Amino acid sequence: MEFQLLGPVEARDGARRIAVSGTMMHTVLAVLLLARGRVVSDGRLSELLWGWDPPATWSAQIYTYMSRLRKLLGPKVDLVRRQPGYQLVADAARVDVVEFGRLERLGRRAMEERRLTQAAETLRQALDLWQGPALANVTPHLAEAELPQLEEARMSALEHRIEADLALGRHGQLTSELTRLVGEFPVRERLRAQLMAALYRCGRQAEALRAFHEGREVLAEELGVDPGPDLTAAYQSLLSGELDTLPQPAPSLTSAVPTVSAPPVMIPPLPTDFTGREREFDVLCRRLRPAEANGRATFQPRRLLISGMPGVGKTALAVRVAHAVADQFPDGLLYARLRADDGTVADCGKVLVTLLRALGETSENVLAPNGEPARTEELVHRYRTQTAGRKLLILLDNAANELQLDPLLPATTDSAVLVTSRNRLSAVPGSWTVALDPMETVESLDLLSVIAGATGSPRSPRRPTPSSRPAESCRSRCGPPPPGSPPGRTGR
Template identity: 40%
Template sequence: MTGVDFGVLGPIEVLREGRPVRLAGARQRTVLATLLLAGGRVVPVTRMVRLLWGESPPPTARTQVRKQVAGLRAVLGADRVRSGPDGYAVRLEPGELDLDRFHEQVRRARAARDAGRGVEAAATLRAATALWRGPALAGGTPELVDTEAPHLEELHLAAVTERIAADLDLGRHGQVIGELTRLVQRYPLRERLRAQLMLALHRSGRTADGLAVYREGRAALSAQLGIEPGNELRELHRGMLTGDVPLAPTPDRPAEPPPCGRPAELPAPEPDLVGRTAESDAVRASLTTGRVTVVHGRGGTGKTALAVRVAHALSGDFPDGQLFVDVGERDPADVLGRLLRALGCAPTALPATLEERAARYRSLLDGRRVLVVLDDAHAEAQVAPLLPGSAACAVLVTSRGRLGVLSGAARHRLGPLPAPDAVELLARVAGPGRVVAEPAAAATLVARCGHLPLAVRIAGVRLAARPGWTVARLVRRLDDPDRRLDELVAAHLDVRAVLARDHAALDGPLRHALRVAALLPDGPFAPAQLACALGVRVDRAEDLAAALTEAGLLDQVGAAPAFRLDALVRADARRRAGRRVAACVTRDGRPGGDDTAPARPGLTRRWCPSSAS
C-alpha cells in the first residue's frame, strides 16, 4: 500500500495518509484528472490542451501543460508522472483511484447477483455508489467537466438503478420510494426508473399513485420526444390495471438471511496527529498482509488516533464497511451484540449465547471485505470471539498490553513521540508563535511531559487558554515532580486518570514492582537493583521488569538489561507508593522470599518501599 488515494468521483482530489494534498488550481486538477481517467495510458498533450482551453488555446499552451506536469511531479513524486510519445501518463497502484474501486465493486455485485446472492449484490452496489462524493470531476475546467463528467454520471446512475432493482427483488419496495421519486423528477424520460417507482408504489398498496406516475411519464415523453412509452412501461401499466403484477416479489430460490448493513463507524481522524509516519506505514503493511494487527502501548500515546488514521486510509480496501467499537472491559457477548446490530441484526433477533453470537457474526462477514477496529481491548479472551472467520476481513486492535497469546497477530508498540514531533504537536495546539518565541522552553516543556502526546496536548491547551502565559511559566509549574500531574489537566483530558487506568490493569506484584522502581534513584537501574529493593531473586525482578516494559510503563535502555521510568510514570507511582514497609532479605544479604511475604523470625530487615493500599 502506498497511502495515496486519488478521487474523481466528486471533487478532484489527492489524499496522502487520509490528508488532502494541495493542488494548484483548476488546470492542475484537470491535468491530473485527465491522466487518471486514462488508466496509465499516455495522454497526448493535444488532448490536455483541448480539455484545458477548448478550441481557443493560448500560444504558450504546451509550455503551460509542461509546467502543470512539473507541479504534479513536485507534489506526487517524480516517479508518478512519466513522459511518453508527445504526452504523459500517471502510474497508479491497484485500488488507489476511486473510479477503479467503483468498477471492481460493480463487477463483484453482478457476480453475486448472477450467483443468486441478492443481499450481497445490493450491499455491494450500495457501497459502489457511496464512493460518489458529489458531481464528478468538480474543480476541473469547464471543458473537462463537459467532456468527461457525463459518462461518469451515467455509470453512477446505472449502478443506482441496478441497486434499486436488487432492493426491489428483496422486497424493500417501501425503502426506495422516496429515492425513486427524486430520481424520476430529475430524469423524467428514464423509463426504467419510472417503471421501478410504479412497481414500488404498487407493492406498497399505492397502485393509484403508481398509475399516476405512468400517466405523467407518458405525457412527458409525448411532449418532449413525440413518442409513446416503451414496451416495459406499457406492460407494467397493463399488469397493474388487471392485477397480474403481484404485490410482492416471487422468490425463485430460498429466502436469504436478513440484510447486512454496510457500516461506516470510524470516528473522525484526529486533526492534530503529528508524526507517526513509520508506525502508520508498518500498521498499514500488517493489515494488508495479515488478518490481525495489535497496536499496544501505555495510555496517552495516541493508539486510538493512529488506528483511526490508518483505518480511514485503508477504507477503500474494505468496501463492505468499517466497524469500530470501544471494547474496554466489556463482556465479549455484549460487544458482539453491538457489532451484530451494526451489521443489520434487529435487537430482538440477537442470539442468546456468546457462541451463537460469534457464529452469526462470522456468517454475516463471510466473503465480505470489512475492517474491524477493536479499541482499548484488555485481554485476549475479549478479542478472540470478535475475530471474523473470513480472510477477506482485517482486524485492528489497540491495547495497553501486547495480547501475546493472540495467535498469528502482528504487533506494533507505540511509545512517546520523538522530541521534534512533540514540539510540533505543542505548536499546533498552543499556536506556532508561542513555540517560535521560546524554542528552548518549548523543548523543556515537552520533556517535562515525557514526550507523551496526551500530556503535550494538555500543555498546549493550557497555553492556548492563557495567552498571557509564557511557555517558561508553564515549565516552572511543571518543575516540581510532586505537582506535575496536578498541572496536566484540561477539561476532560487528564494524564493522572490515564495513568490510573494503566495502573489498574496491572496485577498485584506488578503494581508493587512499579512503585518500588519509582523510589529507586532517578536514571537507569539494573534488574539486580530492583531485586534487592523488592527482596526477590534477580530472575524474578527481570520477569517483573519485562512485564512492565510490555505494558509500556518501563523503557529498556542499553544493550545490557537496564530499565528506566519516564518522569510522569515515576511521579504517579511514587505518589501511590505512599508509606514504606520492610522487605525480607536473608541473613547473608541475598534477596529472598517474595515482595509480599511477612517477616520471618531470624531474618534481618532492610527498609524498602512497598505498596500502598
C-alpha cells in the first residue's frame, strides 16, 4: 500500500489506484496519515473539514467518511475508532511524507559529515518525491494548517541540495535553476546568496552584484528590513574574491551546513538516596529499550506513564529510569515540568518553546514579535519536525491530563516518552501505565534510614507493631514535601 501527500492526495494498492473521491474524503485520509498513527479527535477532524462553521450533522458525516474509507482501503490498513476520535495504522505502507523526512535527515547528516556527493544525491531523491504542490486536493482548512510546514521542509531540503552541489563545483549547472528559484522566492536570502556564488564562480561578477542589490531592494520594499547575515556575508565574500577561490563553500554559505553539537540533556541529576521500586524500575527500563527482531533493534511506540498519589516517588523513579537508559537515546534527554509548585498547569506554548530551544531552534523561530510564544499550532509543527527521526527520551513530569500531553508527544516511534501524573491517563494512545502504591514496610524503613543517615543495617530487626505504621507515618506526620524539593528526597 502506498500513500501520496506530496502532490494530490492519493492511495495505491500496488499498481491499482484506489478511487478515493471528493475533497472531504481526501482531507480525512490526509489528516489521518499526517497524524502518523496517533489518534485524531472528532473536533480536530471537524475543524480541518469545515473550519469554524461545521454543519449540524458533522459527527454523522465524519462517521460516514470513515466507513467509506475503511471499505476502500481494505484489510491492509487498520482504521479504528479510538476515543476521542479515529486512528489509522498502516505500518507496512509507504507514505511519501515519511519517506521524504527520512531521506532529508540522511542527506543533512551526510552534509554534516562532508559526504557531499552522497548528500546531494540523497536530497535529490527526497525532492523527487514531490509531485506538485502538496495536499493539492484537500480543504483550505487543512492546507492552511499543514502546507506551510511541508513547503518549508521542501525549501530547506532544496537549499541543502544546492549547497552540496556548489561545494562539488557544479555552479555552472546551477545558475539557471537558481535564477528561476530567486524569481519565484525573492525574499529567501539563502537562495539569493547561492545564486551570487554560482554567478561569480562562472565569471559573472557584475550579475552577482546586481543580484545582491536587487535583493536588498526587495527586502526593503516588501519587508522593510536590511539583508541578513547570509546575504551580507555573500556580498562581502564577493567583494574580497573569496567566492571564487575557496575550495569549500563560501563563508556566507557554510551556515547551510549544520554544525554537530552535543545532544541536549535536560533531566534532573540522578537521585543519590533512591531506594526500593526495583520491580517497577526493571519493567520500565525493559520497555524503554528497543526489542530485538531478526537480530536488529526495532523501535515501537514507547509511551510509559507512572501514576500515583502525590509524594509517592513518581518523579524520582522516572529520573532514575531515564539515567539508566540514557545510552539508548543518543540524540538527547528532554525534560519538562507540566505543573508549577503551586499546582498551576504549565502553559503549553512556553513548554514547547523550552523544548524547541533545547532541540536547536532559534528564538525568532519560536517567539512572536512581542516576545510571547508563537502560535501553538506552529510550535507543535516545529516540535514534531524536530523530533522526527531522532532517538530522544522525553520526560514529562506531573502531567495534568491528556489534552496537555497531546501537543508534546512526538509523531514518530523513534523517540520515547516517560510521563508522571497523579491521574490515570487512559486516553493517551499507545501508552502503558505503572501505578505506584505506597511503599512496603521494609522499603520504607530503608528510605528512612538513608535519609536520616543511619549506619549499619538499615532495616529494623524488630517486627513493627501496627501502631508504628512505618510505610505511612512519614507522610502523615510530616505532611507533604515542601514545594521545590528535589526529586531524590520526596516520598519513594
